[in-house]
Amino acid sequence: MKQRILSGIRATGRLHFGNFLGAVRNFVKYQTPGNVCLYFVADLHTLTTLESPDELRNNLVEMVKDYIAAGLDPERSIIYAQSSVPEIPELSLYLSMMQPLGDLQRIPTFKEMVKKHPNNVNLGLVTYPVLMAADILGPRATLVPVGEDQVPNVELARHLAGRFNNKFGETFVIPEMMEQMIRVPGLDGNKMGKSEADNAVDINASSDQIRDRYRRGVTDTLKVRMNDPGEPERCQSVFPVHRLVTGEDERSEIEVGCRAGTLSCVACKDKLARNIAELLLPFQEKRADLASKDDYIRDVLNDGGKRARVVIKETVGLVRERMGIVIY
Ligand code: AMP
Secondary structure, three states, X not given: OOOEEEXXXXXXXXXXXXXXXXXXXXXXXXXXXXXXXXXXXXXXXXXXXXXXXXXXXXXXXXXHHHHHHHOOOOOOEEEEEHHHXXXXXXXHHHHHOOOOHHHHHHOHXXXXXXXXXXXXXXXXXXXXXXXXXXXXXXXXXXXXXXXXXXXXXXXXXXXXXXXXXXXXXXXOOOOXXXXXXXXXXXXXXXXXXXXXXXXXXXXXXXXXXXXHHHHOOOOOOOOOOOOOOOOHHHOOOOHXXXXXXXXXXXXXXXXXXXXXXXXXXXXXXXXXXXXXXXXXXXXXXXXXXXXXXXXXXXXXXXXXXXXXXXXXXXXXXXXXXXXXXXXX
């Protein structure tokens, strides 16, 4: 079936390996003939935790370089900045009228943000999933490739679309999620993130840097000495990533060696770092080529913004009509 694919990432800095595996690698996969792909950088979402306007401006351009280096092709995907389409925040306002507040306060990503930024619980954090629903419903996406952490947010968008359609008549497409979503653990075993936890692996890191980062990865805490037998299922940050990046034969050897106590955690981590570095090499080569091509990236954003706006404007026009808003 032909799909309309939509996804985005906040412009909070360079991508980490969790974004790469959990999100961007899938974005690339969907660029097949017949699919319409829209991928954006969520600069408006970034404002909820804004620290520096200059950084935001710069991160937006750098993230598009990451997108393209990872395989997104401006000829096959519409690549744009969320802020290029003012109809998105407008749609978010309309949708907010249909969204009970209580659900928003129970969303796990909101609770996580409150924990991380207890002194900055702004209204934008609370309404974040409604803006995200506008991102998704505006282009009438049929499929939203995201990491596992975003499931409740996409569910909320689905409910909002259903509620709106029930009240005002068929307007929105109810989007689906991918069948297999993943959660890449960070070095501390929690979800890899761009946060203060400092648990992420930068996708631009050299193989030595990746190896050094993984040296501090939390493994099976019961395997204390090198030759103690371990249990891969208890390993918090290394074996779960082997599952995502390492070939089956090598992975079985690792499991056997770990359980027998013949494979140390350091050796296991080095194998993982080597596999990650190998996986990232083509990305890093292309990324280096794009490093100085800011003008090209601005053209991509300009063109993508215009194209995305055409699609989203159409939906928002219909929503206005359904809700009785006439613009004089
Ligand atoms: P964010 O970095 O929060 O803007 O997330 C951007 C995209 O990357 C979303 O689709 C997330 O689900 C995905 N993502 C972020 N961190 C991870 C992770 N540790 N594992 C898998 N996917 C992730």
